[in-house]
Amino acid sequence: xxxxxxxxxxxxxxxxxxxxxxxxxxxxxxxxxxxxxxxxxxxxxxxxxxxxxxxxxxxxxxxxxxxxxxxxxxxxxxxxxxxxxxxxxxxxxxxxxxxxxxxxxxxxxxxxxxxxxxxxxxxxxxxxxxxxxxxxxxxxxxxxxxxxxxxxxxxxxxxxxxxxxxxxxxxxxxxxxxxxxxxxxxxxxxxxxxxxxxxxxxxxxxxxxxxxxxxxxxxxxxxx
Numbered sequence: 001x002x003x004x005x006x007x008x009x010x011x012x013x014x015x016x017x018x019x020x021x022x023x024x025x026x027x028x029x030x031x032x033x034x035x036x037x038x039x040x041x042x043x044x045x046x047x048x049x050x051x052x053x054x055x056x057x058x059x060x061x062x063x064x065x066x067x068x069x070x071x072x073x074x075x076x077x078x079x080x081x082x083x084x085x086x087x088x089x090x091x092x093x094x095x096x097x098x099x100x101x102x103x104x105x106x107x108x109x110x111x112x113x114x115x116x117x118x119x120x121x122x123x124x125x126x127x128x129x130x131x132x133x134x135x136x137x138x139x140x141x142x143x144x145x146x147x148x149x150x151x152x153x154x155x156x157x158x159x160x161x162x163x164x165x166x167x168x169x170x171x172x173x174x175x176x177x178x179x180x181x182x183x184x185x186x187x188x189x190x191x192x193x194x195x196x197x198x199x200x201x202x203x204x205x206x207x208x209x210x211x212x213x214x215x216x217x218x219x220x221x222x223x224x
Contacts, residue, residue, distance in 0.1 A: 021035070021036050022034060022035050022036075022041060022042075023035075023076070023078050023083070024042075025098060025100050025105050026046070026100065027100060027101065027102060027103055027104060027105060028046075028102050028103065029045065029046050029047055029103075030043075030044070030045070030046065030105070030148075031044040031046055032044070032105060034061060034076060034083075035076070036075065036076055037073060037074055037075060037076060038060060038061050038062070038072070038073030038074070038075065038076035038085045038086075039058065039059050039060055039061065039072075039073075040053065040059035040060075040061060040126055041053065041059070043126070043128060043148065045145070045146045048145055048146065050145070050146065051129075052128050052129050052130060052146060052148065053127065053128065053129070054127035054128055054129050054201075054203040054204050055129075055203070057127035057203060058072070058127075059124065059125070059126050059127055060072040060073055060122075060124070061073065061076070061083075061085065061096070061107070061123075061124075062085060062094060062096065062107075062109070062121055062122065062123055063121065063122045064087055064090065064092060064094070064118050064120075064121050064122075065118070065119045065120045065121070065122070065162070066090050066092075066117050066118055066119060067119075068119070070122070071087050071089050071090055071092075072087075073085040073086060073087055073094075074086060074087065074088050075088075081097055081098055081099065082095055082096065082097050082098070082110070083095070083096045083097075083098060084096075090114065090117065090118075091113075091114065092112065092113050092114050092117075092118065093111075093112070093113045094109060094111070094112050094113075094121070095109070095110050095111035095112070096108065096109055096110065097110050106153070107123070109121065109211075115213065115215070116213075116215065116216075118213055119212065119213055120162055120210055120211060120212040120213060121210065121211050122161065122162065122208065122209075122210045123150070123157075123208065123209040123210065124150070124206065124207055124208040124209065125161065125199075125206035125207065125208040126150070126206060126207045126208065127201065127203060127204065127205070127206050128141055128148065128204050128205050128206070128207070129203065129204040130142060130143050130146070130147075130148070130204050130205050131143075131200060131201075131204045131205055132144070134198050134199070134200050134205050135149070135197075135198050136194065136195045136196055136197060136198050136199060137159075137194060137195045137197060138151075138197065138198075139151055139159050139197030139198045139207055139209070140198060141198050141204075141205040141207065148207070149198070149207065150197065150198070150207040150208070150209055152209050152211075156211050156212075156214070157209055157210070157211045158209060158210055158211065158212075159195065159197030159208075159209050160195055160196045160197050160208060160209065160210065161196055161199075161208045161210060162210050162212070163196070165218075165220045166220045166221065166222040167212075168222070169194065169195040169196055170195070170196060196208070197209065
């Protein structure tokens with residue numbers, strides 16, 4: 001099958017609700033766990049013995065979109081360094097090669113069936129409890145003890161989420177609004193963002209990336 005996408009999850013000081021059937025990958029500081037359905041079930045700091053996966057949030061390793069509808073995986077199998085994700089609704093299988101290094105883990109999409117039907121794939125979103133510092137462009141979230149990031153490793157894969165068909169990431173600048181009279185100086189400093197490779201959430205944050213199928217011609221409205 002044709003090699004398509006490459007994704008790297010980077011780790012700084014840095015998965016884990018372990019059951020007997022879970023698949024785990026470890027670096028010097030990180031343990032990440034996947035269940036047999038294809039979901040991340042642990043983001044664990046080995047040094048501080050702390051779990052950073054956000055509670056009660058879905059965390060598919062990878063999802064697909066067909067006819068503008070997202071589908072999450074329902075089965076995960078492992079053979080050597082290759083994971084196979086199954087998507088029953090669209091009868092799709094995805095092969096992902098996993099490489100573990102001292103300081104990071106890479107996930108590379110190396111094969112996908114019914115490629116012509118798939119509009120795009122999404123890595124994540126991966127929900128974390130971390131909310132102290134959110135690097136929305138570079139895709140890193142951290143507190144004073146732990147940081148984790150996501151980075152795409154080829155030009156096909158974009159950091160963020162496919163919120164818009166033109167792939168322009170959302171941005172916000174509070175100073176561009178008409179009324180900032182009642183906003184404190186400290187609040188003003190915090191309300192700038194451009195992009196959503198990492199994104200703040202009520203529970204903490206998410207890390208995410210995606211890749212479109214470029215095999216078909218598209219015409220997308222952009223900048224009016």
